[in-house]
Amino acid sequence: MGTTLKQLLSTHPGEAPAIGAPGKTWLSYGGLRALSDQIRSQLRAAGVGRTDRVAIVLPNGPDMATAFVTIAQSATTAPLNPSYREDEYAFYLEDLKAKAIVLAAGEEGPAFAAAQRLGIMVLRLQSDAEIAGQFSLSTEGGTEVADEAPGEDDVALILHTSGTTSRPKIVPLLQSNVAASAQHIAHSLTLSPADRCMNVMPLFHIHGLLAAVSASLASGGSIFCTAGFNAMNFFAMMTEARPTWYTAVPTMHQAILTRAGRNADVIRDVPLRFLRSSSASLPAQVMEQLRETFGAPVIEAYGMTEAAHQMCCNPLEQQKPGSVGVEAGPMVRIAHETDNALVDGTGEVVISGPNVTPGYESNPDANQKNFFEADGHRWFRTGDQGAFDADGFLHLTGRLKEIINRGGEKVSPLEVDGVLMDHPAIQQVVTFALPHPKLGEEVAAAVVLRDGHEATERDIRNFALERLADFKAPRKVVIMDEIPKGATGKMQRIGLAEKLGLAEPA
Incomplete structure (x- = not known):
């Protein structure tokens, strides 16, 4: 067309x-x-x-x-x-x-x-x-430019x-x-x-x-x-x-x-x-x-910004509850999560097609990580994990990334961390996903206060609301003496709600 x-x-x-x-x-x-x-x-x-x-x-x-x-x-x-x-x-x-x-x-x-x-x-x-x-x-002012x-x-x-x-x-x-x-x-x-x-x-x-x-x-x-x-x-x-x-x-x-x-x-x-x-x-x-x-x-349907939205869609003649449908525009395949190769079974969902962005702007590291060549095509890694069934319907099994999906609004936990760390009373913070019956996930944060400082959950929430759009601000703030860490000493987001007793085990 x-x-x-x-x-x-x-x-x-x-x-x-x-x-x-x-x-x-x-x-x-x-x-x-x-x-x-x-x-x-x-x-x-x-x-x-x-x-x-x-x-x-x-x-x-x-x-x-x-x-x-x-x-x-x-x-x-x-x-x-x-x-x-x-x-x-x-x-x-x-x-x-x-x-x-x-x-x-x-x-x-x-x-x-x-x-x-x-x-x-x-x-x-x-x-x-x-x-x-x-x-x-x-508009006020402006100098006319060529009409291309x-x-x-x-x-x-x-x-x-x-x-x-x-x-x-x-x-x-x-x-x-x-x-x-x-x-x-x-x-x-x-x-x-x-x-x-x-x-x-x-x-x-x-x-x-x-x-x-x-x-x-x-x-x-x-x-x-x-x-x-x-x-x-x-x-x-x-x-x-x-x-x-x-x-x-x-x-x-x-x-x-x-x-x-x-x-x-x-x-x-x-x-x-x-x-x-x-x-x-x-x-x-x-x-x-x-x-x-x-x-x-x-x-x-299943979409994302980098695909100009749609990647898969359930056909009008047959819908499978719990599936995001069949490929509907770009080619959709499964790739190894670390090797640049297409695989059978469960792995990272990848796409290639005329609707896919040529690449992130001014971000060679992200492009290196998210795009690869295989089987004569350039593939984009979606960050989602999934598998196709025998009928060619894609079933997502989870996200590889830690993005919080609050009813379709995507929230970067590190962005929220960055804002909360500006609070004078906060020493450490980890923003994480809290399961929510309607939204799927809600934004929550675990914080450790500086010695000799005081702040309530309400103070911290208000601080966030002044600096972030409402949907990004944590709805739940847990004040702790220490945030649980993994074997390498990193504070862990994934599963934190469960560790803190805020969610049922999966």
């Missing part, structure tokens, strides 16, 4: 609906293409060229969706979490080498403060009151991934990576212009940007953009949007189930063709409950 975002959108009928939102009229494909041209002119006039990086900090909704889609056709987009604090924005903006940042008109919060601190150009987004996702950009169109090898999207080091890694995704992944997802879900996705996913994550927005637009379908997930208004949104599908993380699906009983009439009135789940493991019981409640297949 196409190897750039612009090509993905170029063939759909101009009058067909593309972007919708509560209480607004639909933006058509013709309108979206015209908006893309207008935004390109405004960016070039502001001095933003095809390889410049534009951070986007906007609330969830239609403007965030169209800002990503239009700017990514002209420059490199870098969506950032609207809940970050000023220091976090400053880190990411500097790390990204952002040329500009897009903020809503009148927004004066921490992202604006960080941009001012770093002298980064602020592009103000003025939203249209009537049409979903229609907007204009304004990005090619398939230019970077469309940059996201940070939480690595096992304290410094998040930069993942550049090319135009061709994003286009390939959008088409893989559309194909595996048999999306057509008749389909409508209701988006409840955050649009600073690969899941929402690719599975909900880009795959819908690749197929000529429409996407109804809510202000984010809210179990209280989910069924009211369904009534207005009339979607054929939605995609979410397991914790969202579980919250929807708690309110499904009293909304049986909506479920009957707005029949879904399927439901999709990704970003964290979907318990088999939840999959079954969703299938019974909605009378539709529940499609579990």
